[in-house]
Amino acid sequence: MLTLTPIDWQRITHGKKEHISETPATQFLRKHGVTFSEHPYDYEEHGGTSVSARELGVDEHAVVKTLIMEDEAAKPLVVLMHGDCKVSTKNLARQIGCKKVEPCKPEVANRHTGFLVGGTSPFGTRKQMPIYVEESVLALERIYINGGRRGYLVAIAPQVLLDLLHAQAVNCALAD
Numbered sequence: 179m180l181t182l183t184p185i186d187w188q189r190i191t192h193g194k195k196e197h198i199s200e201t202p203a204t205q206f207l208r209k210h211g212v213t214f215s216e217h218p219y220d221y222e223e224h225g226g227t228s229v230s231a232r233e234l235g236v237d238e239h240a241v242v243k244t245l246i247m248e249d250e251a252a253k254p255l256v257v258l259m260h261g262d263c264k265v266s267t268k269n270l271a272r273q274i275g276c277k278k279v280e281p282c283k284p285e286v287a288n289r290h291t292g293f294l295v296g297g298t299s300p301f302g303t304r305k306q307m308p309i310y311v312e313e314s315v316l317a318l319e320r321i322y323i324n325g326g327r328r329g330y331l332v333a334i335a336p337q338v339l340l341d342l343l344h345a346q347a348v349n350c351a352l353a354d
Contacts, residue, residue, distance in 0.1 A: 202302030204332065212342065218330050219329055230331055234322065238262040242261065243259055244258060244298045245257040247265075247267070247280060254290045255310065256307050257348075258300060263352060265350050265351070267279045297324060301326070310350075320333050
């Protein structure tokens, strides 16, 4: 059964496709031949994945947030997590062999990725960083993940995270 988001429905009923300018993330995806669909929405400051899920008419569990964290040596890393879950930093640190993992300050995350917090994508980051993905994300049929700007998600097959980003699966989700 085909499910349309409100934005898809609007595009069909109005007969035009909204033009969306490229981001480093979409350039990366196109360069690697990844099939993705674009899903812009009205961004709300501090709205998080609940807003994007509501605006796009999708399950928040399928919206994947890109979190920039750092270990005890201040080395950055990326964690991809369900929108309706939190990261157990203790479990993550134990699984990746670190003493401690904590979120980066927003300005530090912006510097590492080249994206503004709220618009961070794991694709096309300024700096190469290890990427960890909650294992259950990989079991989803399709995920909605930031496309490199606030108010803009792309839908992809989760296998892309393994194939292109060489993400390592971890189990560190906590119910939100």
